[in-house]
Amino acid sequence: MQSATRPAWQQFVIDGLEEVTHGSWRYHAWMATLTFFMLLGSWAYSVQMREGLIVTGMHDHVSWGLYISNFTFLVGVAAAAVVLVMPTYVLKDHDFSRAVLIGEAMAVAALVMAISFVVVDVGGPARLWHMLPGLGLFNWPSSMLCWDILVLNVYLVLNFSIPLYLLYSRYNDRSPNRKLYLPLVLLSILWAVSLHLVTAFLYAGLPARPFWHTALMGPRFLATAFTAGPALMILVLSVIRRNTPFQIRDVTIGKLSLVVTVAAQICLVMLVSEMFTEFYRSTHHGASARYLYFGLAGHHALVPWIWSAIAMNVAATGILTVHRSRKTPVLLEVGCVLLFLGILIEKGVGTIIPGFIPEPWGKIHEYAPSWVEITVSAGIWAAGCFVFTVLAKTAIPIELGERRYRATPNHSPSAVVAPTLVMPDGTPVAPPQSAPTA
Amino acid sequence: MSNGLVQILNKPMDRRTATQTIAAGLALGLGWLETSCSPAASAAEKEKAKLDWQEYFQGNFKLMTEDEKRATVERLERQHQIRTGQTVNIADTDARPNVLFGYAFNISKCRGYMDCVRACQVENNQDRRSEMAYIRIHEHKNGQISFEHADDEYFHEVPAAGHFYMGTQCMHCQNPPCVDVCPVKATWMEPDGIVVVDYNWCIGCRYCMAACPYDARRFNWASPAIPEHEVNPNQHYLGNRLRKKGVVEKCTFCVQRSREGGQPACVEACPTGARIFGNLLDPDSEIRWVLANKKVFRLKEDLGTEPKFWYFMD
Numbered sequence: 001m002q003s004a005t006r007p008a009w010q011q012f013v014i015d016g017l018e019e020v021t022h023g024s025w026r027y028h029a030w031m032a033t034l035t036f037f038m039l040l041g042s043w044a045y046s047v048q049m050r051e052g053l054i055v056t057g058m059h060d061h062v063s064w065g066l067y068i069s070n071f072t073f074l075v076g077v078a079a080a081a082v083v084l085v086m087p088t089y090v091l092k093d094h095d096f097s098r099a100v101l102i103g104e105a106m107a108v109a110a111l112v113m114a115i116s117f118v119v120v121d122v123g124g125p126a127r128l129w130h131m132l133p134g135l136g137l138f139n140w141p142s143s144m145l146c147w148d149i150l151v152l153n154v155y156l157v158l159n160f161s162i163p164l165y166l167l168y169s170r171y172n173d174r175s176p177n178r179k180l181y182l183p184l185v186l187l188s189i190l191w192a193v194s195l196h197l198v199t200a201f202l203y204a205g206l207p208a209r210p211f212w213h214t215a216l217m218g219p220r221f222l223a224t225a226f227t228a229g230p231a232l233m234i235l236v237l238s239v240i241r242r243n244t245p246f247q248i249r250d251v252t253i254g255k256l257s258l259v260v261t262v263a264a265q266i267c268l269v270m271l272v273s274e275m276f277t278e279f280y281r282s283t284h285h286g287a288s289a290r291y292l293y294f295g296l297a298g299h300h301a302l303v304p305w306i307w308s309a310i311a312m313n314v315a316a317t318g319i320l321t322v323h324r325s326r327k328t329p330v331l332l333e334v335g336c337v338l339l340f341l342g343i344l345i346e347k348g349v350g351t352i353i354p355g356f357i358p359e360p361w362g363k364i365h366e367y368a369p370s371w372v373e374i375t376v377s378a379g380i381w382a383a384g385c386f387v388f389t390v391l392a393k394t395a396i397p398i399e400l401g402e403r404r405y406r407a408t409p410n411h412s413p414s415a416v417v418a419p420t421l422v423m424p425d426g427t428p429v430a431p432p433q434s435a436p437t438a
Numbered sequence: 439m440s441n442g443l444v445q446i447l448n449k450p451m452d453r454r455t456a457t458q459t460i461a462a463g464l465a466l467g468l469g470w471l472e473t474s475c476s477p478a479a480s481a482a483e484k485e486k487a488k489l490d491w492q493e494y495f496q497g498n499f500k501l502m503t504e505d506e507k508r509a510t511v512e513r514l515e516r517q518h519q520i521r522t523g524q525t526v527n528i529a530d531t532d533a534r535p536n537v538l539f540g541y542a543f544n545i546s547k548c549r550g551y552m553d554c555v556r557a558c559q560v561e562n563n564q565d566r567r568s569e570m571a572y573i574r575i576h577e578h579k580n581g582q583i584s585f586e587h588a589d590d591e592y593f594h595e596v597p598a599a600g601h602f603y604m605g606t607q608c609m610h611c612q613n614p615p616c617v618d619v620c621p622v623k624a625t626w627m628e629p630d631g632i633v634v635v636d637y638n639w640c641i642g643c644r645y646c647m648a649a650c651p652y653d654a655r656r657f658n659w660a661s662p663a664i665p666e667h668e669v670n671p672n673q674h675y676l677g678n679r680l681r682k683k684g685v686v687e688k689c690t691f692c693v694q695r696s697r698e699g700g701q702p703a704c705v706e707a708c709p710t711g712a713r714i715f716g717n718l719l720d721p722d723s724e725i726r727w728v729l730a731n732k733k734v735f736r737l738k739e740d741l742g743t744e745p746k747f748w749y750f751m752d
Contacts, residue, residue, distance in 0.1 A: 051660060052658070052659055052660040052661060052683040052684055053642075053657070053659045053660075053683075053684065054659040054660035054683075056659075058659070059659065060647070060653075060655075060656055060657060060659075061653075063644040063647040063648060063657060064644065064648060118643075121643070121644075122641050122642045122643045122684075123640075123641070123642020123643075123644070123657065123658070123683065123684025123685060123686075124640065124641045124642045124682075124684045124685065125641075126494070127494075127639070127640075127641045127642075128641055130498075130622040130624070130639055130641055131621060131622055131641070136622060137498050137501075137622050137623045137639075138621070138622070139620055139621050139622060139623045142618045142619075143618065143619050143620060143621045143645070144619065145619065145621040145643065145645050146621045149621065205619075206615070206619070206648055206649050207615070207651065207741045207742075208615060208648070208649055208650055208651035208741070209648060287586070355648070356648070358586060359653055360650070360651050360652055360653045361574065361576065361585040361586070361588075361590065361606065361653055362584075362585045362586025362587075362588075363586070363590065
């Protein structure tokens with residue numbers, strides 16, 4: 001298939017396309033399932049485009065719903081890529097070198113989903129050109145939404161271009177220019193933190209919604225991001241190392257699980273802190289929290305959800321805090337699943353919806369997502385999984401050395417039994433040691 | 439500063455706008471191609487398609503020149519005529535100098551008849567299916583002003599014994615949080631203090647609705663429906679002209695009336711005289727008399743929004 005006459009970038013694209021269109025039946029079944037949900041979601045979105053947002057569960061009192069909840073959660077997942085990026089590129093921690101590409105692919109997928117959730121939420125997606133520089137009007141720096149759009153898109157470009165450059169260099173058997181990518185890496189780390197703070201400020205900057213108008217919003221968003229993001233990463237890495245020749249060492253999972261553990265503990269501290277402030281001397285401003293946790297004036301749609309989330313988070317934090325259970329793969333994975341779901345509920349619906357309930361004049365109009373919202377959301381999640389799978393599927397063979405621009409005929413994939421571990425910049429790494437984790 | 443393709447196209451060319459103009463030309467050209475190449479389209483259909491494309495690419499109203507504003511409202515009038523066969527008059531009247539509008543609500547006089555709510559709906563061409571209303575009348579029990587315990591969906595004879603009434607609507611804050619958060623500057627405060635929305639520029643993100651502490655803003659969740667014969671033809675671009683689905687709207691102090699020297703529909707409709715509207719900069723206005731002689735207060739002053747909407751009692 002590989003022709004030396006083609007330019008490298010052409011062959012790179014062709015190899016990539018070949019990689020994503022070939023695979024086991026399980027791979028094809030997975031992609032077919034995702035495609036099915038993407039099509040289903042597109043159809044539901046076409047219904048929403050035709051009828052308007054009336055087909056969602058939202059109304060004038062709860063004017064943001066499932067879409068913005070998902071958006072909020074996914075920005076956190078994207079920001080968490082920094083957990084892998086920083087030690088690998090800056091601190092040269094070799095344990096994370098393998099996982100970092102996966103982490104960045106996850107960030108790209110999460111950003112694609114986050115941006116999609118904003119696009120499906122607006123009433124006039126065709127008028128989004130009003131935001132384009134030069135053509136439209138960008139209310140920067142006044143509107144936090146402008147800040148958010150800016151940081152989201154730059155972060156997307158950073159997380160896409162840095163791994164692309166590293167992989168392309170590796171594909172060409174060149175060592176990447178450190179002076180070229182290191183500044184970008186440093187920028188992306190700074191960007192990840194600001195990305196999620198800005199998303200928190202989107203809500204915290206609204207005195208009209210006392211539930212959101214708290215200084216804890218930003219730190220809590222970061223803590224939940226660094227819990228749910230790496231938890232998802234552990235799950236993804238576990239799947240990858242079970243199903244592909246891509247080696248992820250135990251020590252990598254071990255370090256990641258420590259990050260998750262500490263972040264999950266901080267999340268619980270912040271939850272207690274929030275609940276104390278809201279309930280010790282409950283004021284007028286605590287009405288949303290009362291609605292969320294205990295129900296208000298006979299309305300309690302979110303109560304079972306939030307307590308399930310808290311139960312999941314507490315149980316998972318318990319599992320991860322005990323060394324023996326954290327180091328048991330099955331228990332670790334259970335803990336990660338619980339944390340992912342718990343934070344998805346707490347930070348998504350559990351944060352966005354109560355901001356609107358009660359409404360500014362104290363009345364309660366509850367919200368429940370419609371089938372259109374649920375179907376469109378499922379479609380976007382499927383699209384995110386699709387993007388991630390494509391990125392990971394193309395990146396892994398290059399990283400393993402199976403795909404090269406000028407591959408020698410006897411350099412077949414099967415020859416690569418135990419590939420040497422390398423840093424993303426191509427520096428070889430000492431063979432894995434069963435070093436004990438902290 | 440230029441924005442919007444139509445505006446850019448009409449501007450004299452310099453190097454800075456060259457790339458913008460190319461993009462504009464491409465986009466408009468596609469529209470032209472679509473309509474002009476269709477052999478089945480009649481002249482009227484072609485005109486409609488052309489005007490719809492111009493509408494889609496129009497710029498932000500606030501940044502338009504007087505000529506552009508005039509051309510825009512004339513096109514909107516023509517579009518309405520093509521669509522429905524009816525004639526509407528869309529004004530683009532600017533704010534008058536030395537005018538800052540303010541509003542006062544007499545709690546002692548309001549008896550909860552809600553004539554203001556109905557007059558507002560009719561005047562401002564609001565969606566009839568969802569019964570959209572800019573004004574909410576809250577029925578309070580004597581002894582407390584507590585909005586969460588008030589009833590704003592009452593369906594009984596008024597005034598109810600032992601109760602009093604308060605209306606809320608857009609407070610036209612002098613420091614409006616909704617304006618700060620809009621990502622595309624589709625909403626702003628006019629020089630005469632009215633907070634308006636450019637319905638053609640709004641992208642429908644609803645950030646302003648989340649930012650408003652007074653529940654002043656409404657969203658068109660579906661295409662607004664108004665029977666043709668009930669459409670109020672006396673319109674203003676920033677006021678009661680017909681909206682599309684997916685955009686935010688709100689009270690504009692009836693800009694189509696107030697800028698022509700009239701009173702908002704709610705003030706005119708109130709049978710008890712509880713509503714007072716006027717120019718805060720005119721020392722002889724009734725609103726100034728109220729502020730000088732009554733003990734007035736505003737709602738949620740702690741949020742620093744500086745509403746231009748006062749309450750008082752006799």
